[in-house]
Amino acid sequence: MIVIGLLAGIVTGGVAYFIPWLPDQASTQAEEIDGVYWFVAIICAVVFSLVAGVSIYAGWKFRAPADDMDDGSPIHGHTGLEIWWTAVPTVLVVAMSVWSAVALARAETLPDDPDEYTTIEVTAAQFAWSFTYPELERTDGELVLRVNEPVELILTANDVIHAFWVPEFRMKQDAVPGIETRTVITPTKEGSYDVICTELCGPGHPVMRAGVRVLSDADYEAWVAEGEQGAGEGGEGEADGESVFAEAGCGSCHTLADAGSEAEIGPDLDSVVPGQEEQQILTSIVDPNAEISEGYQPNVMPGDYEDRLSEAELDALVAYLVEVAGARR
Amino acid sequence: MSTVAHAETHGHDHHGPPPANVSSRVDSRLLGIYIFIASEIMLFGSFFTALFFARVIVAPEAWPPEGFHLPVYLALVNTIILVTSSFTMHWALQSIKRNYRAGLIAGLTLTFLLGLTFLLIQAREYSRIGFGPDANAFASTFFGLTGLHGAHVFVGLSLLAFALVRSIRGHFGPDAHDHLGVEIPGIYWHFVDVMWIIVYMTVYVL
Amino acid sequence: MSATLHAPAPRRTGIRRWTAGGWLRALWTTPLAFLLATGLVAGARAALGYEPLLAQQPYITTLMVMVPIGFLAGIGAFDYWARYVSGRPTIPDDHASHGAHSWKDYFKVNTDHKVIGTQYVVTTVVFFIVAGLLAMFMRAELAEPGMQYVDPQAYNGLFSVHASLMIFLFIIPAFAGLGNYVIPLMIGAPDMAFPRLNALSFWLLPIAGLMMLSSYFIGAFGAGWTNYAPLAVQQPDGNLMFQMGVQWAGASSIMTALNFLVTIITMRAPGMTFWRMPLLVWANFATSTLVVIATPFVAGSQFFILFDRVLHTNFFDPGGGGYVIAYQHIFWFYSHPAVYIMMLPGFGIVSEVISVFARKPIFGYRLMALSLMAILILGFSVWAHHMFVSGMADWLRVPMMVTTMVIAVPTGIKVFSWLATLWEGRIHFKTPMLFALGFVSMFVIGGLSGVYLGSVPIDIHVSDTYFVVAHIHYVLFGGSLFTIYAGFYYWFPKMTGRMYNETLGKIHFWLTFVGFNATFFPMHWIGTRGMPRRVADYDPMFGNWNMAISIASFALGASTLVFLYNMIVSWRRGEPAPSNPWRALTLEWQVSSPPPIFNFDEIPQVVGSPYEYGVRGARHAILNGKPVQEGREAAPMEETVP
Numbered sequence A: 001m002i003v004i005g006l007l008a009g010i011v012t013g014g015v016a017y018f019i020p021w022l023p024d025q026a027s028t029q030a031e032e033i034d035g036v037y038w039f040v041a042i043i044c045a046v047v048f049s050l051v052a053g054v055s056i057y058a059g060w061k062f063r064a065p066a067d068d069m070d071d072g073s074p075i076h077g078h079t080g081l082e083i084w085w086t087a088v089p090t091v092l093v094v095a096m097s098v099w100s101a102v103a104l105a106r107a108e109t110l111p112d113d114p115d116e117y118t119t120i121e122v123t124a125a126q127f128a129w130s131f132t133y134p135e136l137e138r139t140d141g142e143l144v145l146r147v148n149e150p151v152e153l154i155l156t157a158n159d160v161i162h163a164f165w166v167p168e169f170r171m172k173q174d175a176v177p178g179i180e181t182r183t184v185i186t187p188t189k190e191g192s193y194d195v196i197c198t199e200l201c202g203p204g205h206p207v208m209r210a211g212v213r214v215l216s217d218a219d220y221e222a223w224v225a226e227g228e229q230g231a232g233e234g235g236e237g238e239a240d241g242e243s244v245f246a247e248a249g250c251g252s253c254h255t256l257a258d259a260g261s262e263a264e265i266g267p268d269l270d271s272v273v274p275g276q277e278e279q280q281i282l283t284s285i286v287d288p289n290a291e292i293s294e295g296y297q298p299n300v301m302p303g304d305y306e307d308r309l310s311e312a313e314l315d316a317l318v319a320y321l322v323e324v325a326g327a328r329r
Numbered sequence B: 001m002s003t004v005a006h007a008e009t010h011g012h013d014h015h016g017p018p019p020a021n022v023s024s025r026v027d028s029r030l031l032g033i034y035i036f037i038a039s040e041i042m043l044f045g046s047f048f049t050a051l052f053f054a055r056v057i058v059a060p061e062a063w064p065p066e067g068f069h070l071p072v073y074l075a076l077v078n079t080i081i082l083v084t085s086s087f088t089m090h091w092a093l094q095s096i097k098r099n100y101r102a103g104l105i106a107g108l109t110l111t112f113l114l115g116l117t118f119l120l121i122q123a124r125e126y127s128r129i130g131f132g133p134d135a136n137a138f139a140s141t142f143f144g145l146t147g148l149h150g151a152h153v154f155v156g157l158s159l160l161a162f163a164l165v166r167s168i169r170g171h172f173g174p175d176a177h178d179h180l181g182v183e184i185p186g187i188y189w190h191f192v193d194v195m196w197i198i199v200y201m202t203v204y205v206l
Numbered sequence C: 001m002s003a004t005l006h007a008p009a010p011r012r013t014g015i016r017r018w019t020a021g022g023w024l025r026a027l028w029t030t031p032l033a034f035l036l037a038t039g040l041v042a043g044a045r046a047a048l049g050y051e052p053l054l055a056q057q058p059y060i061t062t063l064m065v066m067v068p069i070g071f072l073a074g075i076g077a078f079d080y081w082a083r084y085v086s087g088r089p090t091i092p093d094d095h096a097s098h099g100a101h102s103w104k105d106y107f108k109v110n111t112d113h114k115v116i117g118t119q120y121v122v123t124t125v126v127f128f129i130v131a132g133l134l135a136m137f138m139r140a141e142l143a144e145p146g147m148q149y150v151d152p153q154a155y156n157g158l159f160s161v162h163a164s165l166m167i168f169l170f171i172i173p174a175f176a177g178l179g180n181y182v183i184p185l186m187i188g189a190p191d192m193a194f195p196r197l198n199a200l201s202f203w204l205l206p207i208a209g210l211m212m213l214s215s216y217f218i219g220a221f222g223a224g225w226t227n228y229a230p231l232a233v234q235q236p237d238g239n240l241m242f243q244m245g246v247q248w249a250g251a252s253s254i255m256t257a258l259n260f261l262v263t264i265i266t267m268r269a270p271g272m273t274f275w276r277m278p279l280l281v282w283a284n285f286a287t288s289t290l291v292v293i294a295t296p297f298v299a300g301s302q303f304f305i306l307f308d309r310v311l312h313t314n315f316f317d318p319g320g321g322g323y324v325i326a327y328q329h330i331f332w333f334y335s336h337p338a339v340y341i342m343m344l345p346g347f348g349i350v351s352e353v354i355s356v357f358a359r360k361p362i363f364g365y366r367l368m369a370l371s372l373m374a375i376l377i378l379g380f381s382v383w384a385h386h387m388f389v390s391g392m393a394d395w396l397r398v399p400m401m402v403t404t405m406v407i408a409v410p411t412g413i414k415v416f417s418w419l420a421t422l423w424e425g426r427i428h429f430k431t432p433m434l435f436a437l438g439f440v441s442m443f444v445i446g447g448l449s450g451v452y453l454g455s456v457p458i459d460i461h462v463s464d465t466y467f468v469v470a471h472i473h474y475v476l477f478g479g480s481l482f483t484i485y486a487g488f489y490y491w492f493p494k495m496t497g498r499m500y501n502e503t504l505g506k507i508h509f510w511l512t513f514v515g516f517n518a519t520f521f522p523m524h525w526i527g528t529r530g531m532p533r534r535v536a537d538y539d540p541m542f543g544n545w546n547m548a549i550s551i552a553s554f555a556l557g558a559s560t561l562v563f564l565y566n567m568i569v570s571w572r573r574g575e576p577a578p579s580n581p582w583r584a585l586t587l588e589w590q591v592s593s594p595p596p597i598f599n600f601d602e603i604p605q606v607v608g609s610p611y612e613y614g615v616r617g618a619r620h621a622i623l624n625g626k627p628v629q630e631g632r633e634a635a636p637m638e639e640t641v642p
Ligand code: HEA
Pocket: A047, A051, A088, A089, A090, A092, A093, C226, C339, C340, C342, C343, C385, C386, C404, C405, C407, C408, C409, C411, C412, C413, C415, C443, C444, C446, C447, C448, C449, C450, C451, C452, C453, C454, C455, C459, C462, C463, C464, C468, C471, C472, C475, C476, C479, C480
């Protein structure tokens, strides 16, 4: 009995120890969460070993021969035991709740002094992320953070619910249309990670990702400087079709060699766009349901690009498509 | 409708099931309608929940939003009509308990007509209210709750019509088992009534 | 038995064949309803001047209300009531629609709870196979990263329909079917309280199922079985099929639950107090209460989506003052209790099986019944654990976490009591027992992963990943489905009058057990490592694991073939079953296999607990003058009880 229990314990323990269960730890939140994770894991491993051990042992010890016509001992209950197996799980459950609540509170705390953290606005739309850095007056398709500086992310969505998740940071938060939600991250490890959308948001959901870079102080300053320069150069109103294509998430559904995208949810733009009128392409983008390409379904391509993109951006996008589509051939 | 019933009506020399043991003092059909009403209350509950979110969570101040008015007094008239119909329903049931068939028929007819008036007034209210369910969340919850209730009035009216037809055809009697066909629509009707008072209070008054 | 006394109704001839309730009548009432609905909408739209006249959604919605009603009226589900309410004399019940005399009777409206139970079980197994095959397509697509066979929207359609069928057309109604068959027998009643309502609630099921499946013709719904707004509003028109399918399945569920409650409360045999009811009856009592109270919320949630789609209301449209998260609160207020709707009857089945095959009284009977009630009540206070990262009010998280975790306590009581029931028993490893024991440890894995999810910080990391998918399948497959298999094998002799093949049963168990763990255990790992759920394409780093999972899942699917083969062949050619092959005490085993049409010639007198195995002289009931004692048949008659 004890042997089986121990064996089951060792197996579960081994499984738990030798497989890298969790992704890299790259934020203080990850440390908090992993702490709870292993605490709960140990309790659960013990509980499971107990249950599996007892049932295997009982199955082996009390097995009856096929032709056995006897009954077992008529035990109806045992108050002492019943009290124990009510009380012990209650205590364990309370312990897990308390630890979880504490870890949650610690993971979500920001420094009191607003200078010690930054705020970044995250906007999700089918099927792209955009990050606005209010202090830098900058919007980008990539999340750039300074190592060891807490950030508060304020999330919202334009169309349907999306969710922001970076496994290495362990933090996840839905971005909901109509309201603002919030999460906190203090990155601790430089490197590149992925933002993964984890809330089903339509056909582009699997590919709705964005990059995260955690930079050292020096690199971060360089990135800030580069941004200021870029803003100076680009000037007002002028839109660049290539970046519109990237930021609007077209690449998550369409193949376009020039943009390096290979998705197959919508038609391959390299093969369908050449030969089309500009007006026709524009209509396909602003009112995708006006004409459904053969073999595709309506309502797949988002219908709100007219609201999301400015006129200049749309023009640039169409011009870009006319120019580069067909590059593969 | 139940085994109990058909065992009674033709339990004679007929190889049917043995009559089931009756293990509760409550009649199975009455219990059935009460459980059904519990379920109905929860359905209304989900609509009230939607109202709660739209009103309390999203728009605590602007409710109803500017430019939207509900005919509170007309609905009050409607409320009075419906409440009256509960009394006529009660009278119908009491009549048959005293084996006073004319009272039963008159009571059911009155109840039916009052209920119908209620529905007609509501239909008129809908057509003149000046906004449709697609206007905003206020309009959606308004039409949602009153529409759901209206559908229940409609079901209640159908039940009343059935009972009325049967009473005209001479069914029902003073025995406890003989007027379940009036009592059950009655219970449902009272439920529809009470539910309207709640809908009225939350949608129009508060 | 009484089959000879109850000849089937005389064959109808001539025009009567087309006007009497049945498939022939349905053949014209269904299209009639179709035309009526189309005309109604077209007329209304023309009269009110709505543009365009042929907008699809209003038609589809109306059709999906009226065509099923036309069909039901056609096959005769309403005949009795139609006569009743119009005050015409009801047809004196010749019981022609009661009991099955040939296989054809299973395709008719039948009021016998045993026929209905069988109809339920067979129908739900069919939907299980369909839903399982959809899962096979998913696994084929997921075997390698990148897109191979389907496009992403089609993939979304696959898992949405997979889950909807599994939940609404398999697990929930399969339990209702088993309950339908055995509950009246177990409590010593001749039938359910409302046999005609019972028949109606069965016939709603195929309607709901076909509706969900036929969504493939107009663009399958791909917003998951949770159908979150506002994505649901954006979906192709097939989404309407989900909404209406849920309404029909939900109505069926509520009717059955109401029927169970009334039957259990008012039709127990004399002497069958609540504390003498078998735990399966207790479990269905608790479940039915949950269904009656919670199911209207899912109906409500789907009505709102329907209105948002068809009438363009603003329940969940933030642009018009709606609130997106309201949907989730309403949905989960049903759907968390729903997971207990999908588990509590299984707890009941396992209690029966373990007690019988360990030949011991169930340990701590009263606490077992009370813990069911505790789960029922707690189950209503935890819905927001599905919404920890949804952006709902922050303060709700910690209280919901605590209530969620507390559910481990009553559930633990049940698990430990089953283990204690095994202790010092004389355990017979028949197939139902294997599934019951497999269930105990597999469900504990699922329950424990539930505790992980219940902890807010852990859930923040693993929510909406394959960790949740693993949890789902450990509780629903390793939990509910294992208990359903246990129930199928356990009552197979009673329902069919034949024994299943024990060797094949054991092979089925072991293949399923191994295949199941190989398929779903690794999902915990890929989930925590970073693979989100509901994706058709994923990071290549998970390629190998997904390939392994897919291969295991095909083996798991193939193991189902053993089950199907065993069931079909044994039903037709198995050894005839004795009335009580398991030497069980509960009442359903005291009548022949299959039971006589009216269950009992005489209502039994219950005199003791249903689980008194090994207790000298204890009896559960007296049936036709014979005490039912210690699981052995034909004990000599003793004194009669007052
Ligand atoms: C049969 C169905 C079933 C059952 C019984 C359960 C049971 C439980 N579930 Fe599960 N759950 C689902 C079906 C089910 N679940 C489904 C389908 C989803 C996904 C929905 C979707 O999004 O699609 C889900 C999702 C889900 C979530 C949301 C995850 C997310 O989306 O982020 C959570 C979070 O708390 C959760 C928790 C629990 C808990 C705590 C239990 C508890 O009831 C478990 C209790 C049991 C035990 C704990 C084991 C036995 C106890 C002991 C041996 C005693 C000792 C134990 C301790 C001291 C810990 N479940």
